[in-house]
Amino acid sequence: MNVKKLFRDDLKTFESYNAKRIDSRIKLHANESPFSVSDELLSEIKEEIVKCSFNRYPDAMSEDLCKKFAEYAGVDYKSVIAGNGSDELIQIIVSTFLDRNDKILLLNPEFSMYENYAAISSANIVKFDTDEEFTFDPQVIIDKVNSEGIKLFFISNPNNPTGKAYDRNTILKLVKNCNSIVVVDEAYGAFYGESVIKDIDDYENLIVLKTCSKIGGASIRLGFLTAGKVILDEIKKVKPPYNVSTTTEIIGKVLLSNKSEIEEKVKYIISERERVYGEFLKIPYIEKVYKSSANFILFKTKRAHEIYEKLLEDGVLVRDFGSGVLKDCLRITIGKEEENNYMLELLKKYNG
Numbered sequence: 001m002n003v004k005k006l007f008r009d010d011l012k013t014f015e016s017y018n019a020k021r022i023d024s025r026i027k028l029h030a031n032e033s034p035f036s037v038s039d040e041l042l043s044e045i046k047e048e049i050v051k052c053s054f055n056r057y058p059d060a061m062s063e064d065l066c067k068k069f070a071e072y073a074g075v076d077y078k079s080v081i082a083g084n085g086s087d088e089l090i091q092i093i094v095s096t097f098l099d100r101n102d103k104i105l106l107l108n109p110e111f112s113m114y115e116n117y118a119a120i121s122s123a124n125i126v127k128f129d130t131d132e133e134f135t136f137d138p139q140v141i142i143d144k145v146n147s148e149g150i151k152l153f154f155i156s157n158p159n160n161p162t163g164k165a166y167d168r169n170t171i172l173k174l175v176k177n178c179n180s181i182v183v184v185d186e187a188y189g190a191f192y193g194e195s196v197i198k199d200i201d202d203y204e205n206l207i208v209l210k211t212c213s214k215i216g217g218a219s220i221r222l223g224f225l226t227a228g229k230v231i232l233d234e235i236k237k238v239k240p241p242y243n244v245s246t247t248t249e250i251i252g253k254v255l256l257s258n259k260s261e262i263e264e265k266v267k268y269i270i271s272e273r274e275r276v277y278g279e280f281l282k283i284p285y286i287e288k289v290y291k292s293s294a295n296f297i298l299f300k301t302k303r304a305h306e307i308y309e310k311l312l313e314d315g316v317l318v319r320d321f322g323s324g325v326l327k328d329c330l331r332i333t334i335g336k337e338e339e340n341n342y343m344l345e346l347l348k349k350y351n352g
């Protein structure tokens with residue numbers, strides 16, 4: 001028997017997510033925080049972990065954890081669902097609302113996992129190319145959503161991979177006028193400041209996503225979904241029980257109880273981002289540096305792939321984008337000051 005005969009036709013040309021491990025001394029490719037948790041939090045985590053019942057399932061709805069997040073974000077805990085990373089929540093949203101051939105709208109460029117999960121659900125993927133500054137006219141999007149019968153519209157804000165942020169008014173105009181579910185993915189919200197998370201009670205079609213991954217907790221895989229009751233009840237039908245492990249719940253609670261530690265590190269990264277932005281502007285072969293509201297910066301250079309390889313050889317891993325609109329772009333995550341300086345020195349050296 002040839003097992004491949006049993007595979008889905010539509011996955012034949014599908015490629016697995018490119019998360020292959022490349023070892024390098026300095027990692028500026030995955031938008032992680034360069035800071036681990038403080039020793040203080042670490043001992044708090046150790047103290048809590050030994051108390052857990054390893055033989056028991058976690059709380060199926062992670063209620064205590066959702067309460068901690070609700071406090072952190074200033075929302076009602078009954079509006080929150082926790083996930084095994086926001087990646088899982090994206091998949092759950094797609095499975096909840098998209099039947100075969102249902103339409104989903106995505107900006108281009110956009111975070112690739114929306115398209116990935118939509119394709120696995122055999123949805124009809126409609127793309128909207130943003131302009132050369134990665135902006136759009138919200139009315140054009142609204143008309144498109146409503147005239148084409150789009151059911152689901154994901155938007156990362158700030159956008160990954162561009163770092164572009166759309167202001168609250170623009171986002172709320174979309175939410176208010178689109179006859180679709182609008183998912184606002186605020187994975188990088190901490191580095192921007194504006195949020196629509198407190199607007200979930202006013203808009204029945206709004207879902208907001210958050211994650212611990214970009215603020216120092218990528219290892220524990222923890223994300224949050226917030227929405228009004230009507231949508232939340234539907235999503236609960238699809239959410240797997242026990243999707244957040246007890247250890248993640250324990251660590252997540254400690255992390256989120258220490259907002260000031262997170263905020264201090266966010267402040268550092270924002271200040272480094274602005275400094276690095278200024279330095280990028282001085283490098284002659286970089287044709288365009290995009291202003292960023294996230295913890296990374298995208299820039300354009302015809303030498304993108306060559307620079308990517310050179311950096312890798314010198315111990316710095318960054319993100320390049322094989323083809324498509326960003327083929328001449330590199331995305332560099334903001335690291336610690338010394339990491340950023342080393343990366344900048346290398347970029348300047350390659351000028352010769």
Ligand SMILES: *Cc1c(COP(=O)(O)O)cnc(C)c1O
Nearest residue numbers: 085086087111156160187211213
């Ligand atoms: C990193 C990222 C995520 C994934 O978050 P996890 O919680 O690590 O799964 C979601 N959305 C965007 C836009 C991201 O960049």
